[in-house]
Every structure is written in C-alpha cells, then in structure tokens.
Amino acid sequence: MFVELNVLMEAGVFESDSGEKGLLAPYGRLKLCGGRACDCRAPGIPDHLDPALCPHEPKDSQDPISPPKMNLSTGIIFCFLILGVSSQGLGTFLREAGQGAKDMWRAYRDMKEANYKGADKYFHARGNYDAAQRGPGGVWAAKVISNARETIQGITDPLLKGMTRDEVRKDSKADQFANEWGRSGKDPNHFRPAGLPNKY
Numbered sequence: 001m002f003v004e005l006n007v008l009m010e011a012g013v014f015e016s017d018s019g020e021k022g023l024l025a026p027y028g029r030l031k032l033c034g035g036r037a038c039d040c041r042a043p044g045i046p047d048h049l050d051p052a053l054c055p056h057e058p059k060d061s062q063d064p065i066s067p068p069k070m071n072l073s074t075g076i077i078f079c080f081l082i083l084g085v086s087s088q089g090l091g092t093f094l095r096e097a098g099q100g101a102k103d104m105w106r107a108y109r110d111m112k113e114a115n116y117k118g119a120d121k122y123f124h125a126r127g128n129y130d131a132a133q134r135g136p137g138g139v140w141a142a143k144v145i146s147n148a149r150e151t152i153q154g155i156t157d158p159l160l161k162g163m164t165r166d167e168v169r170k171d172s173k174a175d176q177f178a179n180e181w182g183r184s185g186k187d188p189n190h191f192r193p194a195g196l197p198n199k200y
Contacts, residue, residue: 092135092137093135093136093137093140094137095137096134096135096136096137096138096141097134097137097138097140097141098137098141099131099134099137099138100130100131100132100134100137100138100139100140100141100142101131101141101145103127103130103131103134103138103142104127104128104130104131104141104142104145104146106127106130107123107124107126107127107128107130108123108127108149110123110200111123114196114197114200116193116195116196116197116200117193118193119192119193119196119200120175121174121175121177121178121191122178122188122189122191122192122193122196122200123200124146124175124178124179124182124191125178125179125181125182125186125188125190125191126182126188127142127146127182128142128146128178128179128180128181128182128183128188129182129183129185129186129187129188130182131183132182132183132184132185133185139183142179142182142183143179143183146175146176146179146183150172150175150176153168153171153172153175154168154169154172157171178191
C-alpha cells in the first residue's frame with residue numbers, strides 16, 4: 001500500500017501522519033512506498049505517479065479478487081494424476097478400446113450378413129468376448145457399445161418391428177446376458193445355434 005503526497009516545497013525530509021519519514025524531491029507528487037519516499041513518476045509527466053514503474057510495489061500479475069487460473073497442460077496433467085493413469089497406460093487403454101470397437105463392429109456386421117434366426121445372442125457374446133480379450137480398454141468399449149445399442153433398440157424396435165415394450169425389455173435382458181457372458185471371458189459358442197455356417 002502506498003500514500004501519495006502533494007508537496008509544494010523544495011527537497012527535504014517529511015513525516016507522514018503515521019510517523020514514517022522520507023525524502024522529498026523538488027517536484028510535486030511523491031509516493032510513500034513501504035516507508036520510503038519514491039520517485040515513481042511516469043516518463044515525461046512529472047506530476048503523475050505510475051505504480052507500474054515503482055520498484056517497491058509488488059508486481060501482481062493477477063487481480064487479487066479473481067481465482068488463480070490453470071492453463072490447459074496443467075489441467076491435463078492434474079487429471080492424469082487424479083485418475084492414476086500414466087500416459088503409456090492411457091495410450092494402451094485407448095488402443096485396446098479401438099481394437100475392441102472393431103471386434104464389436106465385426107460381430108454386428110457378421111450378424112447382419114448371416115441373418116440367421118436365433119443367432120443374435122451368439123454374435124452379441126462373440127463380439128463382447130473378442131473385445132474383452134484385448135484388455136481393459138476392450139472391455140470398456142464392449143460395454144459402452146452394447147449398452148448404447150440396447151438403448152437405441154429400445155426406441156426403434158417398437159416402431160420398426162412392432163414389438164411391445166415387454167417384448168423389447170425381455171429381448172434386451174437376454175441380449176445383455178449374452179453381452180456379459182462374452183465380456184466375462186466365457187465361451188460364446190454357448191449361444192451358437194445349430195446350423196450356423198462355420199465361417200461365423
């Protein structure tokens with residue numbers, strides 16, 4: 001904190017109301033910075049004090065009222081520390097998730113191509129099984145994709161297939177059972193219907 005003084009005298013010694021002493025320069029306004037007389041005028045303007053030029057004032061880069069700001073890189077590092085994921089672990093997880101997503105897509109593609117009655121649970125289990133073999137990232141991808149698919153089917157099946165809500169609920173429960181079966185590492189052939197071509 002500083003005090004500005006207006007003086008109309010020659011250079012000399014002054015004493016402030018608080019008892020602090022300092023030196024006066026021979027021109028108009030001075031500032032008392034931490035008990036010292038301070039010549040902090042702006043260049044070319046002798047009667048104007050510029051706090052930015054004062055070597056005795058702390059240089060705060062932030063408004064003292066505003067909260068401290070965190071840059072993006074610090075935020076990302078902080079998130080990694082909170083999650084306990086190293087950059088190598090995160091890369092591995094994302095790679096596994098990508099591979100697991102491909103496994104799921106391949107199983108759904110084969111299911112559409114086969115168009116075989118009663119085979120959908122097998123393909124659900126197979127896709128989840130293959131994805132889970134990739135690692136934790138694959139398990140995560142399989143679960144997200146399976147849940148999203150069941151949610152979408154819960155909306156579209158009554159409209160496109162004429163299924164009742166109870167039928168949709170029952171079918172979704174059976175699908176999720178097959179999904180979990182495969183994700184847990186159990187053999188998807190448990191759901192394989194007789195007569196399904198060997199290519200699947």
